[in-house]
Structure formats: structure tokens, C-alpha cells
Amino acid sequence: MVVEVKNLVKRYDKLVALDHLNLNVEEGEIFGLLGPNGSGKTTAINCILSLLKYDKGTIEIFGKPMSPDAYDIKRDIGIIMQNVAVFEELTVYENISYFCSLYIKDKSEVKRLTREAIEFVSLEDFTKFHPKKLSGGLLRRLNIACGIAHKPKLIILDEPTVAVDPQSRNKILEGIKKLNADGATIIYTSHYMEEVEQLCSRISIIDKGKVLATGTKDELKAMISLGEKITVEAYNLREEEIEELSRLANVSSIEYADNCLEIKSKKGKNNLIHVLDYLQNHEINFGKIYTQMPTLNDVFLEITGKELRD
Amino acid sequence: MQVFKLYFKLLRSISTTLLLYTVLFAGITIIQTVNRNDNVTGFMQDKISTAIVNYNEDSPLVQGLIEYLEEYCEFKDLGDIESDLQDALFFREVEYILTIPYEFGEDFSAGKDVSLEKKTVPDAIYATTVDAAINTYLNTAKNYLYTVPDITEEELATYVSNDLKAQATVQINEKTDKVVDSYYSYYVNFASYILLTGCIVGVSLIMLSFHNINIRRRNLVSPITFRSLNIQLMEGNLIFVLGYDIILIVLGYILNPIKTIDTNVLLHWLNLIVFSFCALGISYLAAMLVKSKQANEALSVILPLGLSFISGAFVPQFLLGDSVLHFSSFAPVYWFVRANDTIASLTVHNFTNIKPILSYMAIQIGFAVTFFTLSLVISKSKLQREY
Known part of the structure; x- marks a missing residue:
């Protein structure tokens, strides 16, 4: 176990930011912490890193208790915070080199690792630039390079793609996969379910400081009753036809607006075939049809009754 | 580090x-x-343009006074026509007009209460220098008149001129x-x-x-x-x-x-x-x-x-x-x-x-x-x- 958090409680006066939070991160995995803004993701990360005092619970990293002076543990951790943490007065190279040198004593090793980190985030053309001259995406990449240059065993990324353009976002996500492939264990927090779904091997869904569910994305989707979402471009549907459609097997809800029929069905076989059969038998004109498997947002919606982005 | x-x-x-x-x-x-570093340790004396109307040219005391005033004044002879003198003052040709009345030397030596006439441009700051010089000369002369009552005008002029020519040596030592x-x-x-x-x-x-x-x-x-x-x-x-x-x-x-x-x-x-x-x-x-x-x-x-x-x-x-x-x-x-x-x-x-x-x-x-x-x-x- 790389990280083991047990019954973590953090209060801000009367507000309970973390409510008996439990997390287990296995070696070599990309662990996602998914939750809406204000759900307690960053608080949890700050507690894990001993940047915040907590009221109750235990945190172990690499099998040892984590504390502010656990420097041997800190040596193997890389952190990429939500906000860019670099010195404006230093160049790209100097920033990466400085943060790397806090972990590595050998000068030539620092140089080599700095070069590798620059290559890793593709900032070769910007080594002499100051952060102010970099675009938002490049700045995020610099932030990542500063966090991973010393080749940590555990990398914690707290919403690293906030306000990043799609191109840079893809670059960052690819980089994270590569870091994991090179052997690093990753903890990735985000409120973007697509990112977490794309990246993480295991996910904990968190809300109001509590872990609501943990598992692989398939395990999480399997936890809910929603099977698939069928969307049909159907013309001039009558009230009775919509009523009859809603009575089809496994249909849990149905909505029709602007010639668009959206059917949410429960888990079961041939849900789409039943809908198509009905449309054909009743000679209902229809156009495009597409189905969508449940997303993590659906999982979150079913568990909490609200959308991830609410 | x-x-x-x-x-x-x-x-x-x-x-x-x-x-x-x-x-x-x-x-x-x-x-x-x-x-x-421009500490003032000496200065150039500037002379004041002065017109003199002298009605007592023969008096040794008056001659002595004029000679003494030459140290302070640059005398200009503009005659004694009142309007010419006023114009010269108005156009700042001169800053000071000194008029020595008739019998001034004799009357002064006799201990009579006499005075010189002066005209200056308004707010003439240098006029005080001439005033001070005249006062110095006449006060020195008065001292002789009080102490040596029988002194002649020639003797008075000589003594005053000698006294006023005396110089004291001043040495300025810069204290580093x-x-x-x-x-x-x-x-x-x-x-x-x-x-x-x-x-x-x-x-x-x-x-x-x-x-x-x-x-x-x-x-x-x-x-x-x-x-x-x-x-x-x-x-x-x-x-x-x-x-x-x-x-x-x-x-x-x-x-x-x-x-x-x-x-x-x-x-x-x-x-x-x-x-x-x-x-x-x-x-x-x-x-x-x-x-x-x-x-x-x-x-x-x-x-x-x-x-x-x-x-x-x-x-x-x-x-x-x-x-x-x-x-x-x-x-x-x-x-x-x-x-x-x-x-x-x-x-x-x-x-x-x-x-x-x-x-x-x-x-x-x-x-x-x-x-x-x-x-x-x-x-x-x-x-x-x-x-």
C-alpha cells in the first residue's frame, strides 16, 4: 500500500470538511479522487501531505506514518498543486532546477533530471523564458515539471488541468500516463469526470468530505441501476406513444422534446432492440439513433441526486 | 544551501x-x-553706480569722503539737472544719487547739524552699503571733532582718511x-x-x-x-x-x-x-x-x-x-x-x-x-x- 488513510476527520469550526474519509492507494496505480468543487479533495490532499492539521484519523505513506517532519517520506513524493507554484523571477530552467535540488544533492544529477523534466513536458524551447512570458498551458506544464523532476515514487496531482486549453490538457494527461508507466504511483484529483474516467485505474467518488464509492470505473458503473441512455431523433410522437414507450421493459425514464426522445433504461438485455421494434411496428418516423453507457456523472447523480458540476 | x-x-x-x-x-x-566644496572664502567687491552732485568741491572733508566712497561707488558725472538725474535713476543708469550741499565741509567741521541728500531706486538693496560707508566716514570725523575741538578741516580729513585706510589682516583657517x-x-x-x-x-x-x-x-x-x-x-x-x-x-x-x-x-x-x-x-x-x-x-x-x-x-x-x-x-x-x-x-x-x-x-x-x-x-x- 502506498497511501493508507483511515477515518480522517478535518473540521473548520462547525464545518466538517472531511468526514471519516478512508482511502487506499495501491502501488503502481493511477488513483482518482473525483468530486465536485468543495467536496474536500484538496483538503484531503493537504492532510495527506501534512500541510494541514487534522482532527482525527491516521495517514500512512509507504507504510510509515506521515507527519510534517517525515522528510524521508517527503523525499519520494512529488506534488503538483492546483495553483501554479513557481518563482516569477526565475527562468523555466532555474525553477525546475531549484525544486529538483531540494530533493537531490548531486549537482550533475540535478542538471540531468532538470533536462529530462524539461523534455518530458516539452518545454525545450522555453528554458530561458520567465513564467510571465508563458501561456496558461505552458505554465501548467512548468508546474508539473517542478513537481516531478526528482522522479518521485508517489505523485499527487491536485486538479492540474484547471483552466488549461484542450491541447495542453491532452499533453498533461499523456504525461501522467507515461509517469505511471515509468513506475510512479499517481493520485489524481479532479472534478472533470471525463479525465478521471480516461486516466484512472481506480476511483473514489467524494462529496461533502465522505467517500461515496470506490472502485474501477466499471465497478462504479455496475453499482448503479442505470443501464444505458438511448437517444432517438423521432418525429411527431403522440402522448399515447410516449406513454407506451415508457411501459417497455427496463425503461426507467423517458423525455421527449424538440423531436428528441431520450430513454434511460435499467440494466438488461436488448433494451435498444425493444425501442426500435416499437418505432417500426408503429410506423414512427425516426432519424439518428445512438446509445450511451452510463458515465461517472450518472454514478454520482444516482448516489447523490445531483450532477458533478452542480 | x-x-x-x-x-x-x-x-x-x-x-x-x-x-x-x-x-x-x-x-x-x-x-x-x-x-x-564651493565654500566662500573671499569675494569680489561690486561697486554701485552713483551720481554725485557736489556743491562743495573745494572742501577737503568732502574730497576725503568722495575718495573714501570710491571704494564702494562707481561715480558718474550726470551734471546737476534734476530731470536728467531722475531719468538716470528711472532707467537704472545709476542706483544712487548723492548730493553734497554748499558749505557742507565747513559746516560739518564747525559742528553744525548738516546732512547729505540721497535718492535711490526703490528697494535698492545695495544703497545701504553706500549709506553705511558715508556713516562710517562721518561718524569717524565726528569722533575727532568731539575729542579734538580745535581741529582744522584739512587735519580732520587727513586723520579720517588715515584711519579708514587701516586694514586688519584676516586669515581663514579651514578646519578639515x-x-x-x-x-x-x-x-x-x-x-x-x-x-x-x-x-x-x-x-x-x-x-x-x-x-x-x-x-x-x-x-x-x-x-x-x-x-x-x-x-x-x-x-x-x-x-x-x-x-x-x-x-x-x-x-x-x-x-x-x-x-x-x-x-x-x-x-x-x-x-x-x-x-x-x-x-x-x-x-x-x-x-x-x-x-x-x-x-x-x-x-x-x-x-x-x-x-x-x-x-x-x-x-x-x-x-x-x-x-x-x-x-x-x-x-x-x-x-x-x-x-x-x-x-x-x-x-x-x-x-x-x-x-x-x-x-x-x-x-x-x-x-x-x-x-x-x-x-x-x-x-x-x-x-x-x-x-
Whole structure:
């Protein structure tokens, strides 16, 4: 176990930011912490890193208790915070080199690792630039390079793609996969379910400081009753036809607006075939049809009754 | 020593600003020094254009008076037509018209109450010189009349002329020590402003970078201890401020036309070094209170200027009002300037004389300790709020 958090409680006066939070991160995995803004993701990360005092619970990293002076543990951790943490007065190279040198004593090793980190985030053309001259995406990449240059065993990324353009976002996500492939264990927090779904091997869904569910994305989707979402471009549907459609097997809800029929069905076989059969038998004109498997947002919606982005 | 090395890399980024301040300071000091070297030790006498209407040309006393006045006046003969004389005065051809009436010499020698007539341009400041010269001549003559009642007019004129020709030799001795003290007193007082500005620009800006919450978190999750980080920062700050002291001391020595290093100069330097700890304390406190670099830049202009003005770093303290001085005594710059002024007037270096200077320095150290303590208290409360 790389990280083991047990019954973590953090209060801000009367507000309970973390409510008996439990997390287990296995070696070599990309662990996602998914939750809406204000759900307690960053608080949890700050507690894990001993940047915040907590009221109750235990945190172990690499099998040892984590504390502010656990420097041997800190040596193997890389952190990429939500906000860019670099010195404006230093160049790209100097920033990466400085943060790397806090972990590595050998000068030539620092140089080599700095070069590798620059290559890793593709900032070769910007080594002499100051952060102010970099675009938002490049700045995020610099932030990542500063966090991973010393080749940590555990990398914690707290919403690293906030306000990043799609191109840079893809670059960052690819980089994270590569870091994991090179052997690093990753903890990735985000409120973007697509990112977490794309990246993480295991996910904990968190809300109001509590872990609501943990598992692989398939395990999480399997936890809910929603099977698939069928969307049909159907013309001039009558009230009775919509009523009859809603009575089809496994249909849990149905909505029709602007010639668009959206059917949410429960888990079961041939849900789409039943809908198509009905449309054909009743000679209902229809156009495009597409189905969508449940997303993590659906999982979150079913568990909490609200959308991830609410 | 990564943080220590980083300190100087960050310092490099503001070196242009610091250099500009230092160059500006050096420039102003040079100008001041050049001006101070123009100490007036002699002067060229200027003569006043004067028209004389003499109705008593034959009188030896009058001739003596005119001869004496030639030292002060450039006489112009414009005749005695009233309108011509008025025009000459109006067009500033002459500044003074002196009319000597008929029988003036004889009447004066006889002890009669007589007077000369004068006309000047309005607000003629030089007219008093001529008035004074006439008074001097006639008063000297009167003294002879009182003491030697039977004196003839010729004798009177001769005696007065001889008396007034007597010259006393005056030798001006430049007292080098005082010139040096005056230079250093001015230089070091002004240097306090530059030192304070430099500290707020340099130390506060660097400390602000380290106090940035995101950077502090990144440092805190690294294997470097909090204690080591703070010690390295403190070492950087001390080297910076002492380095700046040395630059100012060397600059002061180079710019001083008289290359003398005596006890007073050494005391001035010691006072500057003591003050630099205050400047460091103020900068630490500023970095704790100020939230942005822009605000710090504004503070680096306003605070040193304000403190220096009210404390007498630019204007001598004796020219400042009592209420201003009372108010400024709550600032370390006031005690720094007081110490400098006291050092400048120091001629005998015994403990009794040096004691007040040491007490002013102790007050400055007290200020420095207060600033550092306040910074630590604020830092701790900030950390507790974040933690």
C-alpha cells in the first residue's frame, strides 16, 4: 500500500470538511479522487501531505506514518498543486532546477533530471523564458515539471488541468500516463469526470468530505441501476406513444422534446432492440439513433441526486 | 544551501532597481559634495553706480569722503539737472544719487547739524552699503571733532582718511575635521534612505516570493526542514544588508574629497551598520503585512521617503518642528540621524561624549528587535491560520 488513510476527520469550526474519509492507494496505480468543487479533495490532499492539521484519523505513506517532519517520506513524493507554484523571477530552467535540488544533492544529477523534466513536458524551447512570458498551458506544464523532476515514487496531482486549453490538457494527461508507466504511483484529483474516467485505474467518488464509492470505473458503473441512455431523433410522437414507450421493459425514464426522445433504461438485455421494434411496428418516423453507457456523472447523480458540476 | 543560492538568484532579478537607486544616490551626493566644496572664502567687491552732485568741491572733508566712497561707488558725472538725474535713476543708469550741499565741509567741521541728500531706486538693496560707508566716514570725523575741538578741516580729513585706510589682516583657517564630519553627517543621513529603500525593495520582495502560499507549500512538502529554510533565508538577508552597507561605506569614502578615516567616520559607519538591522527588521515586517509585489513597490517609495523626511535625514532636525520631531522619535531613522548629528559634533572622544551616541544606537537595536519580534508573531499566526 502506498497511501493508507483511515477515518480522517478535518473540521473548520462547525464545518466538517472531511468526514471519516478512508482511502487506499495501491502501488503502481493511477488513483482518482473525483468530486465536485468543495467536496474536500484538496483538503484531503493537504492532510495527506501534512500541510494541514487534522482532527482525527491516521495517514500512512509507504507504510510509515506521515507527519510534517517525515522528510524521508517527503523525499519520494512529488506534488503538483492546483495553483501554479513557481518563482516569477526565475527562468523555466532555474525553477525546475531549484525544486529538483531540494530533493537531490548531486549537482550533475540535478542538471540531468532538470533536462529530462524539461523534455518530458516539452518545454525545450522555453528554458530561458520567465513564467510571465508563458501561456496558461505552458505554465501548467512548468508546474508539473517542478513537481516531478526528482522522479518521485508517489505523485499527487491536485486538479492540474484547471483552466488549461484542450491541447495542453491532452499533453498533461499523456504525461501522467507515461509517469505511471515509468513506475510512479499517481493520485489524481479532479472534478472533470471525463479525465478521471480516461486516466484512472481506480476511483473514489467524494462529496461533502465522505467517500461515496470506490472502485474501477466499471465497478462504479455496475453499482448503479442505470443501464444505458438511448437517444432517438423521432418525429411527431403522440402522448399515447410516449406513454407506451415508457411501459417497455427496463425503461426507467423517458423525455421527449424538440423531436428528441431520450430513454434511460435499467440494466438488461436488448433494451435498444425493444425501442426500435416499437418505432417500426408503429410506423414512427425516426432519424439518428445512438446509445450511451452510463458515465461517472450518472454514478454520482444516482448516489447523490445531483450532477458533478452542480 | 539551495535556498541560500536561490536568494541571490532572486536578488539578481532586482539588481537593476537597486543599482539605479545607488547610482541616483551617488549622483546626488556628488552634486552636494561639489556644492559644499564651493565654500566662500573671499569675494569680489561690486561697486554701485552713483551720481554725485557736489556743491562743495573745494572742501577737503568732502574730497576725503568722495575718495573714501570710491571704494564702494562707481561715480558718474550726470551734471546737476534734476530731470536728467531722475531719468538716470528711472532707467537704472545709476542706483544712487548723492548730493553734497554748499558749505557742507565747513559746516560739518564747525559742528553744525548738516546732512547729505540721497535718492535711490526703490528697494535698492545695495544703497545701504553706500549709506553705511558715508556713516562710517562721518561718524569717524565726528569722533575727532568731539575729542579734538580745535581741529582744522584739512587735519580732520587727513586723520579720517588715515584711519579708514587701516586694514586688519584676516586669515581663514579651514578646519578639515569639521568639513569631513559635515560631509559624512550629510552622506550617512541620506544613505539611511537608500538603505531602507534598498532593503524594502530587495529583502521584502524576496521574502514575499517565499511567503507566496503556493511556493511555501511546495517548499514544505520537500525534504528541506522549515528551520533550515529560515536559517538560509536569514543568512541571505544578512549578507545582502551587510553587503549593501559595505557598498555605501566604500561609495562614501570614494565620493569624499578628503580621504580621512578618523574616529568620527568609524562611528558614522558603525551607526549605519546598526541602522541596517532596523532596515532589515522593517523589511521583514513589511513582507509579512504586504500581500502583493505592487503594494511592496509602493511601500518602498512611500515609507523610506516619509520616515526620512520627518526624521531629519534630508532636512536638519533643528529645522523641523517640535511636534514633527516628537512624532518621528517613534521611528528608528530619527535616532539614527540624532546619532549622526551627535557624532558630527564630537571633538573629544571620551566615554561621556560617546555615551549618548551608544544609547541612540541601542534604541535602534531595540527597534530592530521589536520589528523582528512582530514579524515572527505575525508569521506564526499566519501559519496557524493556514495549518
